[in-house]
Amino acid sequence: MSRLVPFVLIGAALAGWEIMARSGLWSPLLFPSLANIGYEFAQFFSRTDRLLEAWTSLHRALGGFALAAMTGVVIGMLMGRSAFVAGLLDPLFSGTYAVPKLALFPIFIFAFGIGSLSKVALVFLECLYPIVIITCHGARGVDRVLLWSAQNMGAPRGEILRRVVVPATVPFIFAGFRVALPVALIVVIMTEMVSSADGLGYQVIYALASLKTDRMLALVVVIALLGWLLDKALVVMRDRLVYWEKLETYYV
Amino acid sequence: MSLALARAGLLLFVVLLWELLWIRGLPAYILGPFEILKHFFAALGSTELYGNIGASLMRSVPGFAIGAVLGSALGLAAGVSRVLDRMLSPMIFLSYPVPKIVMLPLFMLWFGIGDISKILIIALACFYPTFINAYYGAKSTPKILVWSALNLGASPWRVFCRVVVPSALPLIFAGLRVSLALSYIVMFAAEMINADSGLGHLIRVAESGLRFDLMYVSLLSIAILGYLSDSLLRVTRTRLLTWQELDA
Numbered sequence: 419m420s421r422l423v424p425f426v427l428i429g430a431a432l433a434g435w436e437i438m439a440r441s442g443l444w445s446p447l448l449f450p451s452l453a454n455i456g457y458e459f460a461q462f463f464s465r466t467d468r469l470l471e472a473w474t475s476l477h478r479a480l481g482g483f484a485l486a487a488m489t490g491v492v493i494g495m496l497m498g499r500s501a502f503v504a505g506l507l508d509p510l511f512s513g514t515y516a517v518p519k520l521a522l523f524p525i526f527i528f529a530f531g532i533g534s535l536s537k538v539a540l541v542f543l544e545c546l547y548p549i550v551i552i553t554c555h556g557a558r559g560v561d562r563v564l565l566w567s568a569q570n571m572g573a574p575r576g577e578i579l580r581r582v583v584v585p586a587t588v589p590f591i592f593a594g595f596r597v598a599l600p601v602a603l604i605v606v607i608m609t610e611m612v613s614s615a616d617g618l619g620y621q622v623i624y625a626l627a628s629l630k631t632d633r634m635l636a637l638v639v640v641i642a643l644l645g646w647l648l649d650k651a652l653v654v655m656r657d658r659l660v661y662w663e664k665l666e667t668y669y670v
Numbered sequence: 671m672s673l674a675l676a677r678a679g680l681l682l683f684v685v686l687l688w689e690l691l692w693i694r695g696l697p698a699y700i701l702g703p704f705e706i707l708k709h710f711f712a713a714l715g716s717t718e719l720y721g722n723i724g725a726s727l728m729r730s731v732p733g734f735a736i737g738a739v740l741g742s743a744l745g746l747a748a749g750v751s752r753v754l755d756r757m758l759s760p761m762i763f764l765s766y767p768v769p770k771i772v773m774l775p776l777f778m779l780w781f782g783i784g785d786i787s788k789i790l791i792i793a794l795a796c797f798y799p800t801f802i803n804a805y806y807g808a809k810s811t812p813k814i815l816v817w818s819a820l821n822l823g824a825s826p827w828r829v830f831c832r833v834v835v836p837s838a839l840p841l842i843f844a845g846l847r848v849s850l851a852l853s854y855i856v857m858f859a860a861e862m863i864n865a866d867s868g869l870g871h872l873i874r875v876a877e878s879g880l881r882f883d884l885m886y887v888s889l890l891s892i893a894i895l896g897y898l899s900d901s902l903l904r905v906t907r908t909r910l911l912t913w914q915e916l917d918a
Contacts, residue, residue, distance in 0.1 A: 423756045424756055424759075424760040427757045427761055431761075447779070502673065505673040505677065506673070506676055506677060513897060515900065516850060516851045516899065516900030518851070518855040518892060520855050520858050520859055520862075521892045521893070524877040525700075527877070529697070600767040607771060611771070611863055612859065612862045622772055626778070626779070634776065638773065641768065642765065648767065649767040
């Protein structure tokens, strides 16, 4: 019985939705019934052209994310381990942290064109910040006793980096990835909503413009599912790689 | 000392390189740094920019306030009460990785195309980081402190106000900082998608009119706005959390 408690609120929300949809007080344009949403949801998976839209969005998000991950880990490590690099780059990263990089999008469109490249570039920029900041934080906080004992036992610098600093930082790197991955998806969907002719974000805007609320909501569910799956995949990968440290249950 | 010199040198180098490249001839969509500043100060003299900044702030500030207050209140409550935790947490953690901006079209249908739908979408986006940080802040309160407070005869409400909230505050501020950055992103996106005022609208108008000077003015305003509010938040944090050592 107590197992069911978590589902109480979700069930209540769904039931409330269905009642509102069926009550006839609102037009089905505002509250489409769950059956219609489910139908559109099934439609999505039975048609390859729609699945291709999801693939377009996914490869933009993952492309930008992968670039940001590679660059961000290197910059973060350098900033964490070298006071000079940190002093040089820290004002840049903490100063522009709260600035919405999305504002650069119109300029990116002129620079990189209206296709995938401008979106990937923006995803890269937005994902870079959390990865750099959290990696730097982790690399800086490596236990000094570990470093000293490694040095004391005669390990060369490269060896210390590879065997002590990197493993100690990996949990933080993954924490940064975990913040950045939803950001990648958000930015892709946003930029596709603002200017695009393909991808899930465009499909959402298109469904809205054709007053297909049920299709739009089905797409929202698809995007939600995608975000959730990406996060799960990252957690599985993290648990494989960082087997010595359990992940505190940050999500269910 | 050498660090400050290196910083200033790097900045000067980048600006000079940029300016020189611009003089040599860059594509029309890139303006030189001094050109941008010139346009920015010119725009500061006109009322149009202030109107747009005001319109943007009228959306982002209420949205951030609603999301932050609800997020920290519910997060603290869920961190303290087991029943609330089991009811709220699964739903919130499940929907956390979902980009909240996809709800904007739906909000537009429900609440109209005006400011309310934008404020609500900003509030929704800001709610999540604050909730999660407040939740973990309340959860990670050292048990010993709670026990000793109870042992000394404090009422549960007093324990909550004097022990749980102060120990959760550093994490709440971390969440607020993320939310603040997010509020500007979502505001900008919402205004770019549809609005008739605001900085996001200004940049779209400038884009379609090929007014690159206006584009950079809008960009610089939002950058300054983001930086100022982030600094404000950091100052508030150092004031409030005098007992905590800061490293960043």
